[in-house]
Amino acid sequence: MCTHKILLAALLLAAGAARAEQPNLGRPVSESDLKAWDISVLGDGTGLPPGSGTPAQGARVYVEKGCATCHGEGGKGGRNGALVGSPPIDRIEAPKTIANFWGSATTIFDFTRRAMPYVQPQTLTDDEVYALTAFILEQNKIIGPNDVIDAKTLPKVKMPNADNFIVRFPDRI
Ligand code: HEC
Numbered sequence: 001m002c003t004h005k006i007l008l009a010a011l012l013l014a015a016g017a018a019r020a021e022q023p024n025l026g027r028p029v030s031e032s033d034l035k036a037w038d039i040s041v042l043g044d045g046t047g048l049p050p051g052s053g054t055p056a057q058g059a060r061v062y063v064e065k066g067c068a069t070c071h072g073e074g075g076k077g078g079r080n081g082a083l084v085g086s087p088p089i090d091r092i093e094a095p096k097t098i099a100n101f102w103g104s105a106t107t108i109f110d111f112t113r114r115a116m117p118y119v120q121p122q123t124l125t126d127d128e129v130y131a132l133t134a135f136i137l138e139q140n141k142i143i144g145p146n147d148v149i150d151a152k153t154l155p156k157v158k159m160p161n162a163d164n165f166i167v168r169f170p171d172r173i
Pocket residue numbers: 062065066067068069070071080081082083096097098108111112116117118119132
């Protein structure tokens with residue numbers, strides 16, 4: 001055997017030994033751990049859970065959960081961004097809001113359930129998130145005051161900016 005081959009054999013042996021001696025850290029992911037992470041909702045509504053809510057219910061949850069502390073009364077904006085309002089996007093720095101920018105209504109559900117309230121994320125029930133989503137959509141005049149938002153109705157809500165997104169490389173999807 002030439003030196004190169006011996007070296008390669010030694011390296012392979014060492015790699016095999018390293019694999020056998022795993023650090024033994026961590027533990028297998030359990031179904032319930034996985035479930036807590038597996039909360040993505042797609043634009044077509046895939047992943048939306050059971051439950052429902054109306055704008056009136058959402059208005060109450062909005063107050064109870066302190067959303068106004070950061071997003072202002074009725075979502076008009078405060079310490080943090082506005083959830084209501086549709087200023088024109090006429091320059092690159094123009095504020096992007098839910099009504100003037102977001103392409104899918106289901107993202108409001110996904111984002112709110114995943115990340116809000118900012119200091120206590122993932123503490124809202126699915127019904128509360130549906131109600132908040134309904135409230136935000138209604139305040140933006142995208143749905144009516146009596147509309148019920150659930151897994152069937154939310155994906156059908158058309159966002160004002162939905163048609164302005166283009167799929168740059170459709171063949172890669
Ligand atoms: C402590 C302050 C705070 C509270 C309370 C809070 N938010 Fe937020 N919210 C934020 C911040 C900061 C962002 C921007 C986060 C980011 O971009 O990652 C945000 C972003 C959002 C967005 C996305 C808006 C956009 O146009 O990008 C939604 C929707 C939202 N919050 C809903 C809510 C709702 C509903 C509640 C009440 C249940 C709530 N938030 C409570 C601070 C807060």
